[in-house]
Amino acid sequence: MITFDGVTKRYPDGTVAVDDLSLEVPTGEITVFVGPSGCGKTTSLRMINRMIDPSGGRILLDGVDVTTIDPPTLRRGIGYVIQQAGLFPHRKIVDNVATVPYLLGWDKKKARDRAMELLERVGLDLRLAGRYPFQLSGGQQQRVGVARALAADPPVLLMDEPFSAVDPIVRASLQEELLRLQAELNKTIVFVTHDIDEAIKLGDRVAVLRVGGRLAQLADPATLLAEPADDFVREFLGRDRGIRRLSFVPGDGLRLRGDLTVPASAEVSSVRGTAEAWLVVVDDDGGPLGWIAPKDLPDSGTLAGVPAAPYGTFVKGRDSLRSALDAALLSPSGNAIAVDGSGRVVGVATREALDEALARVADGARG
Numbered sequence: 411m412i413t414f415d416g417v418t419k420r421y422p423d424g425t426v427a428v429d430d431l432s433l434e435v436p437t438g439e440i441t442v443f444v445g446p447s448g449c450g451k452t453t454s455l456r457m458i459n460r461m462i463d464p465s466g467g468r469i470l471l472d473g474v475d476v477t478t479i480d481p482p483t484l485r486r487g488i489g490y491v492i493q494q495a496g497l498f499p500h501r502k503i504v505d506n507v508a509t510v511p512y513l514l515g516w517d518k519k520k521a522r523d524r525a526m527e528l529l530e531r532v533g534l535d536l537r538l539a540g541r542y543p544f545q546l547s548g549g550q551q552q553r554v555g556v557a558r559a560l561a562a563d564p565p566v567l568l569m570d571e572p573f574s575a576v577d578p579i580v581r582a583s584l585q586e587e588l589l590r591l592q593a594e595l596n597k598t599i600v601f602v603t604h605d606i607d608e609a610i611k612l613g614d615r616v617a618v619l620r621v622g623g624r625l626a627q628l629a630d631p632a633t634l635l636a637e638p639a640d641d642f643v644r645e646f647l648g649r650d651r652g653i654r655r656l657s658f659v660p661g662d663g664l665r666l667r668g669d670l671t672v673p674a675s676a677e678v679s680s681v682r683g684t685a686e687a688w689l690v691v692v693d694d695d696g697g698p699l700g701w702i703a704p705k706d707l708p709d710s711g712t713l714a715g716v717p718a719a720p721y722g723t724f725v726k727g728r729d730s731l732r733s734a735l736d737a738a739l740l741s742p743s744g745n746a747i748a749v750d751g752s753g754r755v756v757g758v759a760t761r762e763a764l765d766e767a768l769a770r771v772a773d774g775a776r777g
């Protein structure tokens with residue numbers, strides 16, 4: 411755990427970059443520092459690995475004041491990733507990643523083996539290992555930056571706007587990759603960004619800072635979206651806060667109907683009469699084929715030949731209410747198909763069920 415205990419940083423010119431910051435960064439979690447330009451995010455981050463020392467207060471790493479640990483020893487346990495990767499231009503990719511193992515005196519083969527293992531872990535094509543940084547795309551360089559920071563298996567990772575120089579699509583895939591890695595590695599990560607969407611996507615907890623380096627709110631993303639502490643945080647969270655909140659509401663609470671699913675092999679005569687609503691047609695494995703409107707039911711035969719309309723699905727037990735709503739909006743029936751982990755239909759969330767769930771969320775906002 412990293413503890414900020416009344417930390418202040420006043421630069422020699424009098425600028426107060428961080429003002430009496432107290433918070434805890436729990437072990438094995440991602441804590442994001444987010445806020446407008448100049449609010450002291452980078453300064454706060456760099457005080458953890460002593461690139462900057464505080465002018466007041468203390469930063470404790472597992473209970474030990476970091477200013478009592480000499481910087482090289484401290485940094486051995488702290489990986490650091492910055493914007494535009496900061497790779498050494500004249501070293502091959504594999505040697506960039508092996509930088510810290512070399513410094514630690516590992517023999518060359520062991521260090522390179524470790525580097526290759528990490529490059530694979532961060533999803534980089536291993537054929538790129540022998541190239542130089544300028545021969546890689548921005549997104550690939552960023553992956554190398556993450557691999558390099560992980561090389562000595564440090565328990566703590568500091569990431570300063572690591573994905574802000576790449577385009578939105580690459581950025582989204584780097585974010586996914588980081589979450590996937592973190593699920594395996596459980597590092598203690600402090601991640602700095604000015605992008606609130608990135609903060610909400612990545613953070614177990616999000617610290618919103620305001621200019622002058624003061625903490626405005628520290629909360630998990632769902633709480634932040636539901637209960638911003640003040641107007642500054644509300645404004646910083648921006649538009650669509652209500653909709654974004656639905657990403658953190660499990661779709662599990664939705665009432666599902668089981669009587670609207672029919673196999674393609676079913677005789678129309680067996681469904682006619684019960685079919686006052688749109689039906690989901692499924693294949694022999696229970697996978698969805700699409701929707702059939704009541705008016706499109708043939709007079710006789712099976713449903714196999716009836717053209718089925720497009721559909722959206724959400725995974726019961728995994729996806730959020732937002733995904734369920736999205737699935738409903740992608741279906742002409744306005745209903746969402748719930749599937750299990752292997753894609754078999756387990757029921758239908760009708761508009762009424764979605765409406766009930768949304769009403770519960772809105773009620774929660776009132777309370």
Ligand SMILES: Nc1ncnc2c1ncn2[C@@H]1O[C@H](COP(=O)(O)OP(=O)(O)OP(=O)(O)O)[C@@H](O)[C@H]1O
Nearest residue numbers: 421423425427446447448449450451452453454604
């Ligand atoms: N070496 C320095 N000397 C004086 N002032 C500094 C120094 N470094 C940073 N500052 C000031 O401290 C404040 C906080 O800077 P910091 O870089 O920590 O903010 P930030 O939130 O990371 O900003 P950004 O998102 O723009 O990178 C700013 O007002 C900045 O101008």
